[in-house]
Amino acid sequence: MSTASESVIIALTRGRILKETLPLLRQAGIEPVEDMSRSRKLMFATSLDQVSLLVMRGSDVPVYVENGAADIGVAGKDTLLEYGGDGLYEPLDLRIARCRLMIAAPTRASAPGVRPRVATKFTRIAKRWFAEQGRQVELIKLNGALEAAPAMGLADAIVDIVDTGNTLRANGLEPVETIAEISSRVIVNKASMKIKSRRIRVILERLAEAVARLDG
Ligand code: AMP
Numbered sequence: 001m002s003t004a005s006e007s008v009i010i011a012l013t014r015g016r017i018l019k020e021t022l023p024l025l026r027q028a029g030i031e032p033v034e035d036m037s038r039s040r041k042l043m044f045a046t047s048l049d050q051v052s053l054l055v056m057r058g059s060d061v062p063v064y065v066e067n068g069a070a071d072i073g074v075a076g077k078d079t080l081l082e083y084g085g086d087g088l089y090e091p092l093d094l095r096i097a098r099c100r101l102m103i104a105a106p107t108r109a110s111a112p113g114v115r116p117r118v119a120t121k122f123t124r125i126a127k128r129w130f131a132e133q134g135r136q137v138e139l140i141k142l143n144g145a146l147e148a149a150p151a152m153g154l155a156d157a158i159v160d161i162v163d164t165g166n167t168l169r170a171n172g173l174e175p176v177e178t179i180a181e182i183s184s185r186v187i188v189n190k191a192s193m194k195i196k197s198r199r200i201r202v203i204l205e206r207l208a209e210a211v212a213r214l215d216g
Contacts, residue, residue: 007050008192008199011070013058013079017184020096021074025053027213028206051203062088062187071192071200077182078161081125089193091204092186095211101125103177104168105157106150112157119146119155126159129179147171 010030012018018036025031031047036055044053056064058075062083065073074094078101101122105112119140120126130137140155147167149155161182162168162175186207193200 006196006199007052008072008196008203009052009054009070010203011054011056011061011064011073013061013075013184014055015058017058017074017076017097018055021094021184024094024096024207024210024214027210028203030203030206059083065187065189068189068191071189071196072203073187074184075187076184077180078122078125080185080187081180082122084124087190089188089190090185091188092208092211094184094186094207095215096184098181098183099161099163100175100178101159101180101182102162102175103157103159103179104162104173105176107172107174116156117154118157118159119149120159121146122159125179129159147173 012021029048030051032044032053033046034044036044042055046053054064054070058079061073061075062080064070066085066087076097080090115136115138117138117140118126119142121143123139123141126139142149146158146160148171149158151172157176159179165175168174186204188200
């Protein structure tokens with residue numbers, strides 16, 4: 001007989017990360033029982049007894065997991081670094097949705113002034129990065145349209161996710177410096193890891209095997 005303490009909820013990041021996570025979950029024996037892309041639901045039962053998937057924005061994943069509303073989560077390292085804190089275990093790198101968090105500037109930029117303005121969604125990461133290097137910058141928080149900021153005179157540089165670099169190039173920008181290599185990580189609620197240890201360990205082992213197969 002199953003009990004409530006055996007149920008496991010996995011919070012997934014909607015979009016590109018979800019697309020790349022689903023094949024790994026499938027290989028781990030966890031498959032949604034309905035087509036997630038055709039539904040407006042947020043919660044999905046899976047082929048594995050008492051394991052459910054919950055789909056949300058990446059920035060909400062660590063909040064759900066740290067507070068125990070989900071047991072396990074999948075989110076980008078950029079999101080986790082920006083979230084900060086030490087309230088989560090991060091036992092597995094899924095090695096998917098890989099990209100870089102970079103500083104980028106206009107292609108023919110003149111030397112930066114004394115206190116350059118840097119536009120970013122990742123203010124916490126950027127603040128720490130520049131502080132560690134003793135560099136004075138003025139951070140401007142934006143939630144999107146980052147790449148337009150230098151051309152519009154709002155900022156001298158940006159801190160953003162770069163994959164192929166096409167978005168930067170299309171907006172007259174070039175990568176200047178890498179802050180972090182990014183990939184999607186599995187996070188686990190600390191209490192769940194103890195209380196549901198057996199179930200969670202099995203899921204982590206199966207996912208680790210799936211990642212190894214993907215890399216091999
Ligand atoms: P690209 O033009 O290929 O360099 O892609 C850059 C844009 O795609 C950025 O503005 C990011 O917002 C988004 N992007 C690329 N890769 C990822 C990823 N792994 N996770 C989240 N966003 C990404």
